[in-house]
């Protein structure tokens with residue numbers, strides 16, 4: 001027997017509470033479908049929408065209004081996949097067991113939602129069922145139906161109609177998994193977010209933090225000039241837990257936001273590259289890769305054998 005190898009394998013066994021990946025294919029064979037159209041997911045699981053053809057979205061709605069986005073909901077945006085293009089994947093972390101409803105927001109040339117292109121995570125088997133949700137979607141007004149104008153009124157010709165300003169994108173929640181698969185990672189490790197978006201850190205293992213730092217001092221809490229930044233504090237996660245703690249921040253502007261895990265036991269996670277960034281400029285010197293490399297060079301250790309000790 002090789003005890004160290006046994007221990008390593010035991011360490012790699014995923015939680016019984018989730019961390020499974022569910023692929024949902026969007027637009028397979030040109031069809032207006034999510035396949036499968038429902039998924040039963042555990043807290044901690046990930047849904048991967050795999051866009052394979054045409055021009056679809058995965059947009060979060062509600063049971064009550066299947067073809068209407070909910071404010072602040074999940075929204076992939078239009079994913080155009082031309083013939084021969086590689087699929088595009090949009091990942092979604094599932095923090096709890098609540099039902100989540102989706103539709104395809106494409107309305108050209110017809111409303112995909114009204115053709116039944118809807119999807120649900122953990123729909124109830126009675127009451128608000130997926131079948132009712134889809135039926136409601138299909139009875140929604142098809143988008144190319146002209147909505148009848150209101151009853152005739154005296155027509156007033158206005159010389160200049162001021163165009164309504166383009167609708168701002170509603171805020172989005174970006175889910176970040178902290179410690180996926182028991183690794184020292186934020187997943188994804190760098191994102192782009194708009195002002196008013198929420199970034200939600202989902203702590204799924206061990207005992208990590210999401211602590212704001214600066215580009216030049218990646219593993220030191222706080223902003224320049226001693227101004228405190230945000231800090232989730234330690235978020236210990238028991239091995240058998242059924243829910244995961246979260247910590248959310250609001251993005252206020254487009255300036256880069258730098259984040260690390262401040263856990264130092266048994267080794268410093270930041271020096272191992274456990275870093276994260278929002279709105280890092282990818283083609284400038286202060287890009288995410290440079291930030292992570294700086295964290296490793298200032299706080300890293302040279303002994304990779306220490307990886308085996310990571311039972312925190």
Ligand SMILES: *[C@@H]1O[C@H](CO)[C@@H](O)[C@H](O)[C@H]1NC(C)=O
Pocket residue numbers: 023048050087089
């Ligand atoms: C899920 O989709 C991704 C991207 O297409 C693919 O790499 C992966 O193998 C798929 N996984 C399963 C279990 O089908």
Ligand SMILES: *[C@@H]1O[C@H](CO)[C@@H](O)[C@H](O)[C@H]1NC(C)=O
Pocket residue numbers: 055078080106107108
């Ligand atoms: C995808 O669909 C949207 C909405 O109909 C449209 O604005 C966009 O131009 C389409 N993208 C491509 C590449 O056709």
Ligand SMILES: *[C@@H]1O[C@H](CO)[C@@H](O)[C@H](O)[C@H]1NC(C)=O
Pocket residue numbers: 110111142143144145
């Ligand atoms: C859209 O309009 C065309 C032409 O009027 C019609 O044939 C088609 O059925 C309409 N689509 C839907 C979804 O109602």
Ligand SMILES: *[C@@H]1O[C@H](CO)[C@@H](O)[C@H](O)[C@H]1NC(C)=O
Pocket residue numbers: 021180181183187
């Ligand atoms: C977690 O493990 C699964 C299965 O091995 C893998 O598909 C997935 O990419 C891993 N996720 C991360 C963030 O490492």
Ligand SMILES: *[C@@H]1O[C@H](CO)[C@@H](O)[C@H](O)[C@H]1NC(C)=O
Pocket residue numbers: 168195196
């Ligand atoms: C962000 O939200 C505030 C308060 O709701 C609003 O006044 C502001 O216009 C929003 N900013 C953007 C860029 O949407």
Ligand SMILES: *[C@@H]1O[C@H](CO)[C@@H](O)[C@H](O)[C@H]1NC(C)=O
Pocket residue numbers: 219220261262263264268270298299
């Ligand atoms: C990283 O190294 C700096 C400089 O030695 C130190 O001030 C900081 O506390 C270290 N951070 C962590 C998380 O160990």
Ligand SMILES: *[C@@H]1O[C@H](CO)[C@@H](O)[C@H](O)[C@H]1NC(C)=O
Pocket residue numbers: 207234236263264265
């Ligand atoms: C989490 O880590 C911190 C810092 O190392 C430690 O003080 C705390 O006791 C840990 N919590 C648990 C539940 O292990």
Ligand SMILES: *[C@@H]1O[C@H](CO)[C@@H](O)[C@H](O)[C@H]1NC(C)=O
Pocket residue numbers: 239240
């Ligand atoms: C997880 O739960 C099982 C069943 O309740 C229990 O036997 C096991 O010891 C637990 N593991 C940990 C690490 O708490």
Ligand SMILES: *[C@@H]1O[C@H](CO)[C@@H](O)[C@H](O)[C@H]1NC(C)=O
Pocket residue numbers: 230249250251252257
């Ligand atoms: C955004 O502004 C709010 C209110 O001033 C503040 O509490 C929050 O920390 C800011 N978010 C970030 C990421 O700095």
Ligand SMILES: *[C@@H]1O[C@H](CO)[C@@H](O)[C@H](O)[C@H]1NC(C)=O
Pocket residue numbers: 190191192280282287288289290
């Ligand atoms: C993440 O960082 C890498 C390396 O700096 C960069 O190539 C990539 O474009 C970044 N991604 C996002 C979404 O900013």
